[in-house]
Amino acid sequence: MSRLLQALFGRLPIGWLQLTHNRNRFAAALAGVAFANVLVFVQLGIMNSMGAATLRPYALFQADIMISAGDANSLTDGGNVARQWLLQAMADPDVTDGMGLFLANVPWDRGEKDISLSTFGVDPVKPAFLNPQIAGDLAMLQVQDAAILDRLARGLSKEVAAAIRPQTPLSFESQGRTITAYATFAGGGGFGGDGYMMVSDQTFLSLFPARSSAAPDHILLRLRPGAEVAAVVARLRTLISDTSLRIRSYADAAQEDLRYQQTRRPTGIIFGFGVLIGVLVGLVIVYQVLSTDVADHLREYATFKAMGYGPRFFLGIVLEEALVLGVMGFIPGLIIGTAILTAMGKVTTLPLAMSGSMALSVFVGTVVFSVISGAIATRRLAAADPADLF
Amino acid sequence: MTPDTIIEAQGLSHWFGNGEARKQALFDVNLSLQRGSFTVLMGPSGSGKTTVLTLIGCLRAVQDGSVHLLGRQLHGAAEADLVALRRRLGFIFQAHNLHESLTATQNVIMGLQVHRGVPEAVADRAAVHALGLIGLADRAGYLPANLSGGQKQRVAVARALVGNPALVLADEPTAALDKDSAADVVDLLKRLGAARGTTTLLVTHDGRILDRADRILTLEDGRIVKVEDRG
Numbered sequence: 001m002s003r004l005l006q007a008l009f010g011r012l013p014i015g016w017l018q019l020t021h022n023r024n025r026f027a028a029a030l031a032g033v034a035f036a037n038v039l040v041f042v043q044l045g046i047m048n049s050m051g052a053a054t055l056r057p058y059a060l061f062q063a064d065i066m067i068s069a070g071d072a073n074s075l076t077d078g079g080n081v082a083r084q085w086l087l088q089a090m091a092d093p094d095v096t097d098g099m100g101l102f103l104a105n106v107p108w109d110r111g112e113k114d115i116s117l118s119t120f121g122v123d124p125v126k127p128a129f130l131n132p133q134i135a136g137d138l139a140m141l142q143v144q145d146a147a148i149l150d151r152l153a154r155g156l157s158k159e160v161a162a163a164i165r166p167q168t169p170l171s172f173e174s175q176g177r178t179i180t181a182y183a184t185f186a187g188g189g190g191f192g193g194d195g196y197m198m199v200s201d202q203t204f205l206s207l208f209p210a211r212s213s214a215a216p217d218h219i220l221l222r223l224r225p226g227a228e229v230a231a232v233v234a235r236l237r238t239l240i241s242d243t244s245l246r247i248r249s250y251a252d253a254a255q256e257d258l259r260y261q262q263t264r265r266p267t268g269i270i271f272g273f274g275v276l277i278g279v280l281v282g283l284v285i286v287y288q289v290l291s292t293d294v295a296d297h298l299r300e301y302a303t304f305k306a307m308g309y310g311p312r313f314f315l316g317i318v319l320e321e322a323l324v325l326g327v328m329g330f331i332p333g334l335i336i337g338t339a340i341l342t343a344m345g346k347v348t349t350l351p352l353a354m355s356g357s358m359a360l361s362v363f364v365g366t367v368v369f370s371v372i373s374g375a376i377a378t379r380r381l382a383a384a385d386p387a388d389l390f
Numbered sequence: 391m392t393p394d395t396i397i398e399a400q401g402l403s404h405w406f407g408n409g410e411a412r413k414q415a416l417f418d419v420n421l422s423l424q425r426g427s428f429t430v431l432m433g434p435s436g437s438g439k440t441t442v443l444t445l446i447g448c449l450r451a452v453q454d455g456s457v458h459l460l461g462r463q464l465h466g467a468a469e470a471d472l473v474a475l476r477r478r479l480g481f482i483f484q485a486h487n488l489h490e491s492l493t494a495t496q497n498v499i500m501g502l503q504v505h506r507g508v509p510e511a512v513a514d515r516a517a518v519h520a521l522g523l524i525g526l527a528d529r530a531g532y533l534p535a536n537l538s539g540g541q542k543q544r545v546a547v548a549r550a551l552v553g554n555p556a557l558v559l560a561d562e563p564t565a566a567l568d569k570d571s572a573a574d575v576v577d578l579l580k581r582l583g584a585a586r587g588t589t590t591l592l593v594t595h596d597g598r599i600l601d602r603a604d605r606i607l608t609l610e611d612g613r614i615v616k617v618e619d620r621g
Contacts, residue, residue, distance in 0.1 A: 006510065011503055012496055014489070021491035303487040306449060308477030308504045387449040 005320065011313075015320030018293060029289040030329045033366070036282030037333025038340065040362055043274030045341040045352050050268060052351040053190035054261045057118065058254040060131050060187065060196065061101070063220035064229050065089075065236070066253040070244035072218070073260045076103060076118070076192055080215035085240050089219065092235055094227035099129045100216030102204045105193055106174050108155075115155040118193035119147075121204025121216075129220055134198055137183035140166065141200040147179050150187035153195020154349050175207045189349035191267060220250070283369045286325055290318055290377035298384045306386035314381050322374030326367040333366075334359055394425040396557050396589040397446055401455035404441050404612075415441045416612045418455070423557075426587045428580050428602065432595050433609035439593045440561065442609065446591065447479060447559045448472040460556055477504050480550030480588070482560035482579075486542040488534040494521060494545045495530045501549040520548040524578055540571030547575060551582050558583060560592040564599060576602050 005013035019026050057075055067085060072078025086098045102121030107114055124142045127135035137148050149170070151161035164170045164184050171180045179199070187196035205213055223232055229249045236247050248256065262268035294301070301314060338354040345352035402419040405412050416438045423429055433439050444450045445457060445464070452465040459475060467475075480501070488497045498517035502508050508516075521530050524544040526537075534542055543563055550558050560579065564572035576592075576599045583590045592603075600606060608616035 012492065012499060014492070017491040017496070297489075299485075299487060300489045303481070303483070303489075304500065304504075306447070306476065306481050307501065308473055308475075308479075310473055387444045 005324075009316065009320060011316075013320065015317045016324055018297060018317070019321055019324055025289075029285070029325055030332065032285035032289070033282060033325050033329025033370070034331075034333040034336065036278055036285055037330055037362060037366060038337045039278035039281060040275055040365070041333065041337030041354070041358070042340055042344075043271050043278055044358055044362065045337070045344070045354070046350075047262065047268065047271040047275065048355070048358065049345075049350040049352045050191060050261055050271065051258055053188070054258050055254055056188060056190060056351070057120075057196065058250070058257070060120070060134060060185070060198075061129055061220060061250075062131060062222070063099075063129060063250040064223040064227075065095075065221040065233060066248060066250050067219040067221070067236075067240070068217075068246045068248075068253065070246055072246060073264070074257045075218070078217075080212075080217055081219050081245065082242070083214045083216060083219075085242065085245065086216075086219045086221075088240055089221055089236055092232060092239060094223045094232045095221050095236075096224045097126065097128065097222045099123045099126050099220045100201065100213075101218040101220055102201055102208075102211065103217045104204070104208055104211070106179075106197060106207060108172055108174055110155045113155050115153065115194040117150065117153060117195050117197040118190070119197040119199055119204065119207070121199055121201040124200040128222060130198075131185070134185045137185075138198075140182045141198065141203065143180075143182075145177055145179050145203050145206065146199070147181045147203070148183045148185055148198040149181035150195035150197060151184035152186055152188040152349055153197075154189040155194055177207060179203075179207075188351060191350075195349075279365065279369055282366065283373050286322060286370045286373035287376055289325060290321055290374050291380055293321060294318065294377055294380045298380075301381060301384040302386045302388060305384055311381075314384075315375075315378050318374045318378045318381075319371055322370040322377075323367065326370030329370075330363050330366045333362075337362075392424070395422055395458070396425055396460060397421065397423040397591075398458040399442075399446070399455065400457075402442075402445065402452070402457060403454040404438075404445060404450070405453060414612060416445075419609075419612070419614055421607060421614065423589050423591060425556075425589055426584065427604050428583060428590045429592070429605045429607060430600060430603040431591060431593045431607045431609060432600070434595065437609045438612040439609050441612075443559050443561055443591070443593050446557075447481065448476050477553075478556050480553065480555035480558040482543075482546050482550045482558065482563045484562040484565050486534070486539075486546040488542055488545055488549070490534055493531050493533055494526060494537065497534070497545055498548045498552050501552040505553060516552055517548075520552045521545070523582060524548050538571075540567050540574060543567060543571070543575050544578060547578050547582070551586065551588065554586055555588060558588055558590045560590065562594055562596070563592065564594065564596050569598060572596065572598055 002013055002016060005016050067081055069079035069081055083100055089095050090098055104119055105116045106119040107116055124138050127138045130138055134148055140146050161184055164181050166182045169180045169182045171178050189195055205211055233247055233249060341352045341354050399419060399421045402416055404416040405414050407413055431439050445452055457464040495517045498520050499513045502513045502516055518530055521527050526544055564575055580602050604620055606618040607614055
């Protein structure tokens with residue numbers, strides 16, 4: 001390492017030699033940086049998983065435009081949309097098909113633990129609106145109280161989920177009815193539910209008698225190939241007289257939901273602050289280590305000043321130390337962070353995992369906050385007056 | 391001032407503090423050191439020895455009078471020029487001031503590395519050679535914590551001399567050493583300086599080393615009161 005740094009900086013790696021001179025303190029400093037990294041990784045992992053969990057239900061459907069109530073900030077929020085607007089939208093020449101989408105949570109008593117399934121009521125004869133992994137089984141939903149179940153739902157064992165087939169369906173009681181799952185798809189637990197379930201709109205209305213077939217939660221539209229989504233959205237806004245409705249492209253709806261979850265929902269803000277606090281902890285730890293190190297070596301620095309070494313040399317030493325701490329602290333932070341996210345992902349079934357982009361961004365962030373801390377710590381170098389040596 | 395004049399100070403005065411607390415430390419000091427000379431500056435504590443050393447060493451700004459160091463006027467010189475001049479000097483302190491994390495060789499290399507462009511291999515070789523000259527070749531890889539007081543000061547001498555400075559400024563380098571170690575360090579300083587034509591200005595009130603001096607300047611209350619040539 002010493003040779004590598006010497007080749008890199010073209011001088012004795014004084015920063016490295018200083019840091020490693022006191023091995024216990026060096027280990028403690030690295031542990032501090034690693035801790036800050038783990039903090040950021042976990043918060044970032046949860047925040048990213050929230051993003052992935054938010055977008056996951058959108059991936060279950062295929063649509064070009066979504067019409068929602070004005071207060072529907074997310075897929076699960078807000079009021080209903082009158083079905084008449086679906087018929088009105090179909091008047092646009094580029095709209096080829098439409099489907100009302102119903103959504104509510106269905107409780108399932110699993111004995112030791114109750115789970116809640118985010119349940120979509122869909123038209124079973126419109127497979128074009130469903131993700132291909134579900135579309136093939138959609139026709140089965142025409143059977144009353146039939147369901148397609150999320151095999152990754154929390155509380156559902158892999159063995160039980162794997163056994164679900166049309167020949168060996170799984171039945172359970174909920175909302176006073178017996179629901180029978182004939183097939184499965186890969187969803188996963190989210191923040192608002194333990195998993196997903198698809199039923200027909202008729203089954204959905206049986207499960208929730210208070211809901212009306214004339215008022216789905218959202219309306220999904222498909223356009224003819226080649227149609228310009230933005231232009232159709234603009235036309236629909238004039239065509240549909242209820243100006244309170246949110247008429248957006250399906251992709252925009254997903255992104256707006258994501259932004260809402262990350263910036264306006266308490267969970268998103270809390271995790272965002274968690275990342276910020278992790279960065280601040282890292283800054284403080286590296287600054288504390290470096291400023292203590294500078295203070296401990298003021299006499300040596302003053303000697304070097306007397307000998308004719310300039311400010312760039314001292315800045316170089318402190319930044320070298322900052323880089324060493326940032327890079328070497330990142331490695332254990334990455335390993336521990338990956339292990340924690342993997343374990344949390346297994347336990348919660350949330351999409352928690354270390355990604356290359358997350359590792360890279362935290363690495364760059366770590367190096368940047370280390371360098372900033374180092375730059376701040378160099379202010380203490382001003383106290384090294386060589387005239388005081390005599 | 392002759393071509394061999396390394397330092398020429400004329401009418402050098404210096405004050406510390408401001409307002410009513412302002413106190414004059416040097417009064418109209420004149421001195422001249424020639425190339426290769428070994429000069430001892432002595433005097434009681436508070437006589438201004440260290441102030442002279444820091445002014446000549448470009449560590450303080452000259453307030454009044456003139457100091458020519460290696461032909462450059464220090465009065466009014468820019469900080470960057472002072473830093474550049476300091477690279478041509480060698481400093482030896484009362485406390486050895488070696489870097490605790492660096493080995494003896496690495497500490498000596500620091501005396502060379504300040505001159506940019508010296509290849510690593512050349513610096514290594516020169517440092518090992520310098521340690522050999524002071525009899526510490528077998529301690530090259532030792533950290534200062536594992537060297538005796540005398541050995542540390544000898545490494546400091548090697549660090550000061552390895553870059554072939556025109557002038558070595560030594561501040562009480564023997565104060566913390568026993569008699570034998572003190573004699574050892576001063577002899578080394580004189581012998582190596584003479585071999586390289588280095589001028590040495592050594593501040594001390596250690597009477598044990600006066601017989602090595604070519605010239606002794608005595609400072610009292612900020613004034614040079616006695617000049618004794620022995621060369």
